[in-house]
Amino acid sequence: MSERPTRRELEKRLAELEKEVRLRREVEKTLEDELEKFRGLYDLAIAMTTDRTLDQNLQLIVDQCRRLLHSDISYLSLYDESRGDFYKHTCSGIHLEAFRKIRLPPGKCLGGLVTRTQQGHNVEDYFGEAGLERLPDESIAEEGIVSGMAAPVRMGSRNLGVLYVFNRSRIRYTAADLDTLSLIGNLAAVEVARKQVESSLRESEERFRIMAQTTGDVIYRLHYDSMEYDYLSPGIRKLTGYSAEEIREIGFSRLVVRIDLPERENVSPSVIARNRAEGKTGEFRADYLIRSKEGEHKWLRDHSFPWHDDLGRVAGSVGILSDISDYRRAEALVRERTAELIKSEEKYRTLVENVPLVVYRMGLDGEVLFVNPFVEELFGYSAVEILANPRLWKETVYREDLERVLEQRRKCCSRGEELMIEYRVRHKDGRLVHVLDHAIPSFVSEGVVGSVDGIIIDVTGRRILQEKLIQAEGLRTIEEVSARLAHEIRNPLVSAGGFARRLLSSMSPEDPNRQKVQIIVKEVGRLEVILRMILTYIQPLDLDVSPIRLNALVEKVLNALEPVVTDKKIRLDLHLAPGLPKVPADPTLMERAVKTLIGNALSALSEEDVLRVSTGREENFIRMEMRYPAQNLSSDDVEHFFYPFTTFQQSYSDIDLPMAKIIVNKHGGTIEARLDPPGGIALSLSLPLEPHRPSS
Secondary structure, three states: OOOOOOOHHHHHHHHHHHHHHHHHHHHHHHHHHHHHHHHHHHHHHHHOOOOOOOOHHHHHHHHHHHOOOOEEEEEEEEEEEEEEEEEEEEOOOOOOOHHHHOOOOOOOOOHHHHHHOOEEEEEEEOOOOOOOOOOOOHHHHHHHOOOEEEEEEEOOOOEEEEEEEEOOOOOOOOOOHHHHHHHHHHHHHHHHHHHHHHHHHHHHHHHHHHHHOOOOOOEEEEEEOOOEEEOOOHHHHHHHHOOHHHHHHOOOHHHEEEEEOOOOOOHHHHHHHHHHOOOOOOOEEEEEEOOOOOEEEEEEEEEEEEEOOOOOEEEEEEEEEEEHHHHHHOOOOOHHHHHHHHHHHHHHHHHHOOOEEEEEEEEEEOOOOEEEOOOHHHHHOOOOHHHOOHHHHOOOOOOOHHHHHHHHHHHHHHHHOOOOEEEEEOOOOOOOOEEEEEEEEEEEEEOEEEEEEEEEEEEEHHHHHHHHHHHHHHHHHHHHHHHHHHHHHHHHHHHHHHHHHHHHHOOOOOOHHHHHHHHHHHHHHHHEEEHHHHOOOOOOOOOOOOEEEEHHHHHHHHHHHHHHHHHHHOEEEEEOOOOOEEEEEEEHHHHHHHHHHHHHHHOOOOOEEEEEEEEEEEEEEEEEEEEEEEOOOOOHHHHHHOOOOOOOOOOOOOOHHHHHHHHHHOOOEEEEEEEEOOOOOEEEEEEOOOOOOOOO
């Protein structure tokens, strides 16, 4: 017979049974709560399908959150894209208006944690929770927030907002509670996204309606199987004069007179029909010439794209008809003007390419943008060579003229001043060419120069003629002065000389007036010497011409004058160009002329002064140039430098300066003097390489 359980064993067994019953009741309570949540979620999902507004559905969502999750507060915050933060859109259980109006920046508080992690989160102690970046707003504490949960409201990758529940007393929300809140958040996301799509669709439909009704263009949809329009916007009446119903009745093709495609004009409608039959139904462009209801001709542009049915087959096209009559008229006018411009441009090109002067366009940096073929005639370089190497344009300018030319070009480019300048350029074969450059700035805007357009003319012939005229004028002046002086002096000088000599021969040595008469005789004799000099100037010179080397002649003269150079300690700076050709000249007379020039310069120099002598070739001339200091010379002195009896000249025994000029001119050359500032003078002597033949 078994033993009866003891009292202790019975009490233990009873305690276990009570614990089991309690656990079963807790499980049943949990199951009942979960069942209630599922019923609530089901009811909420069904409610979302009814005809409620967005605000009504969202209010139902936050109210259900409070009821199902046994919370004091529930609200939905939506993201404001324009301001970049979250605001409370729908609330339930909030007491304070200040708490209701709080806007939450991204990344802040519990909602910031949820949006950052993209998953729900719960807190048992809101103000004690670590990792939350809370707002310093007193209304949160005044509202009594203690425990809470938040779940994201997302649709795909779009963050629409955050769904919250809060309690004013401390509770522990379970993972099941957070799952429930997340499911409700998904329902809210679907509702918000659906309403946004519907709103966008309504806005698009409204915009399309306004555009279709107000635009001057016609929007249409065409079925290929019946070739009928199931939609034509109201603008069709303005374009054609026919209503949409009339177009469907008579057919749009009845209005078309001509069809132009982008790649082909005056196309037959059968070509378009054949393309569609062959499946060439992509993007389509065409211009139609139509006759309107009023009999007016108009050009309409058709731009359409294919549309497909539910099976993906091409069902027709959707496009726009636009009135381009003004455009086509303008296009025709442009074609006409373009043809005229082409003809004008051809005439201008022919003129520019054949005109006997250089036509060019130059950029502000000196780059040659255009130059006509005649440049090769003037510079020796072809247009291709200059365009390939723009430095040639600058390098051909004679070095003594370069600085002056660059300064004038700079003023033309920077100030917009017209350029008009004469200078010399070095031809490719080495000869010098005198040119006249005339350029006008081209402005891209007011006061801003974009480029320079100009012409260059060869004025070498004019310069040679000018020098010959100056030479002839100088000779004529000397001859006239000499003849006049000889005429005026001869008769009184003969009378005064004869009388003075007879008077002196009749006077005794002791006569107190004898000395005065001697002075008269002496001065008369001096005047007779001057008269003989004048007669020498006006007598013709007979030249015995033979080829001579100017460099050798200069060296010979300097060797002869070396004692003077050494005695006065004058420094010579010689630059005799090598390889100069011989010039036809009278060796004796030319030596006397060169010796006069150099000797006159030495007599004018002081100790330690520098005499610079150089030779070179310029075109068909051999040139000698002298530079030396000359104090107290005026421009008038230089102008009359080669005239006789000028007060500034130093006496020189061999031959005077006027005779030197006569000798050079007799050879067909030129000789000139000019001031060489500061405080100097420059003498230039040029002799032709070809024998001079005086005109009869």
